[in-house]
Amino acid sequence: MQQISASLKNAAKTSVWTPFNIVAGIIIAVGLVLTVIRFTGGLGAVTNLDHHTPWGLWIGFDLLCGVALAAGGYMTSAACYIFGLKRFHAAVRPAILTAFLGYALVVLALHYDVGRPWRLPYPIFYSQGTSSLLFEVALCVFLYLTVLFVEFTPAALEWLGLKRARNLVVRLVLVLTIFGVILSTLHQSSLGALYLIAPSKLHPLWYSSYLALFFFVSSMFAGLSMVIFESTLSHRFLHHKMDEHHLEQSHGVAISFARAASFIMMGYLFMQMIGLAADNDWHHLTTGWGAWYLLEMIGFVALPAFFFALGSRERNLRLIRWTALWAVLGIVFNRLNVSLVAFNWQLPADQRYFPSWMEVGITLFIVTLGVVAYRFIATRMPILYEHPDYREQQEE
Amino acid sequence: MGITRRQLFGWMAAAGAGALAPGVAKAAAGKHFSGYPESFGVLHDITHCIGCRKCEAACNEVNDLPDPDTPFDDLKVLQDKRPLSATAYTVVNRYQFESASEPVYVKTQCNHCLEPACASACFVKALRKDETGAVVYDASLCVGCRYCMIACPFQVPAYEYDKAFTPRVMKCTLCYSRIREGKLPGCVAACPKEALTFGRRDDLIKEAQRRINRNPGQYVDHIYGRFEMGGTSWLYLSPRSFSSLGMREDLGVKAAPEYTSGALAVVPMAVTAGVVLLTGIYAIARRREQIAEDERQAAVAQTRARAEEEMKQKLTEQKKAADKEREAIVNREVEKALKEAEQERAADKPAADDDSGKET
């Protein structure tokens, strides 16, 4: 364990004992211990899952939020390659990398969550339960992870100096992007649709036959906000790795993405209202659940949308960046509401689920792995800058 | 201005989509399924149940479940409401009402839906509706995602959270292997008070209706499970409202797969339409780029042509000027030569005279 965390620490070429490395090392060490407990003692040994709540934090946060926040990958690559908005080019690689790592970690988290992880390929290769929405999710995650991996490889191949393989992959980018957009559209929405089968368990304010659409639309602004947020972090900590091309474009990217996110969020608010109207759920708004719902809608959608609008009108990058963090938290809030808070809302309080510290620990462990991996890759491979050997081809 | 071709196409497409939509809806709604014919079920007459827990004991034995903490003849456990669990496929709960001296006992277990939510939710077909009427689980396929537990409206499937390597979903099997052998389910065989009646579901509905009709005032006029969630193989008769006995009456009559069929139906169409749409958007973006590029090039070409023209003109002018200059030089040279010649002539006159004579 020490060795692993030590080798991870070595990954950052600077002094080994930076605060980041120490904290990350501790979290990873604890995570490894918890991993051993999970896989030797079963789910019951580390989680608070029970008969009423079979899906806890690992599904609610790791899966639902992880996938939603990885949406930046398809949003950015679609804007750049399909819609032909070339000025977002510099944002594509970081977004693809985030998405790839996000999905890889989602799959890793699923290994912790399902009872028999070695059977995870079953739904795709062995016994296809096509009537299940989870089948669709599984199929899409599997295919999209593959697509993202291929989309990511040019950076790795450039790093490794494998020109021919790199050029071969780059030729596939367009097809991959179209596949990627479709696959992620589908399974962003089907994650919401997972809950369609349980109308009796999910609170009516969150349950809607439009749940799939809500998940998809909210993933769009989640992805955009995440790209802004993540570029903020990169600017802060990896500024030296960025080339002029990236720096030049990144302000424009932030402002355009904030504008797009703001507008989509406003649209999302109207969609939510239409959803309420379709099921005539208005009377729930006056209950405690209604207040919680309004907090989500006003506090984590309407307000960020407004501040995004202000930020992009006034070209206030600082405001945009803080709002991006806010919007990201809003998405987390929404996904946790659907999967944990408003789920099983009729159960008496003492039977409700609350994650154990070990579940939180595993989640932190997985997030940390993601950050470390991002740092490892972004400090080595041409992510935030263009590789000098290939610049011309991209500019052309 | 008349209708452009593009507009016309747009309208045609919209009209086509409008005409198609209801057709699609009809095609989906036109199918009706009424379940396996002659499938079995159990009628639980709650008024007959005395809470002896003999069914729990029989279930435990038939299914080789682990021994309970407290023996089955200990009725003190009835003081608390117990949920189903990984070690108990069936549980009897007691409901005491202030208005009545006698408590009411209700047995719970998997209701074996006609359209099981769990089977619909299972992504490896580990759960299926058997022709006997049982909803059957195959642990050899199960990945352990527990989506069946999310899906079940009756909170039936339980999970072996404490097992690290072989956790299973645990739930009542309706003793379908016993049924196939011609035996009764364990609980039904053990019930001393005929609170449980095994038979064909269709017959059980008739029997239940007969009991309601025969005994006015004894039952609420509702057979629970007849329509709930599209109908279940277990049916219940109760002396008081089902919701007061912990059984949800707000589940509706829609079968579970119907809730997801819409979302599932969108998937293939979204993929296909998505490929077409995105390729189209890409092509349009490319085309636009191409047009912009062409226009730019045209503009460049035009400028170049104009410049060339000017250049040519200038060149010709320059050439002319050069020619003139050259001419001037030649003339000057000629003149010079002439002058020199004249001077020479003036020097030796006689020769010159000869020449002049020749010329004239």
Added chain:
Amino acid sequence: MEQAFFTLQEFMTHTKSVVYLLMAAALIGLPLFWLFLTGRDEKKRTF
């Protein structure tokens, strides 16, 4: 070929299997057809 289905669940599992196969065919077939469609265009960089 009319198959007998007794439950909606069974019917959906069957029809969705077919539909997913067709979907895969569309995913692979349409891009290939696009290549055929634009095959005679002058070579342009497609990213």
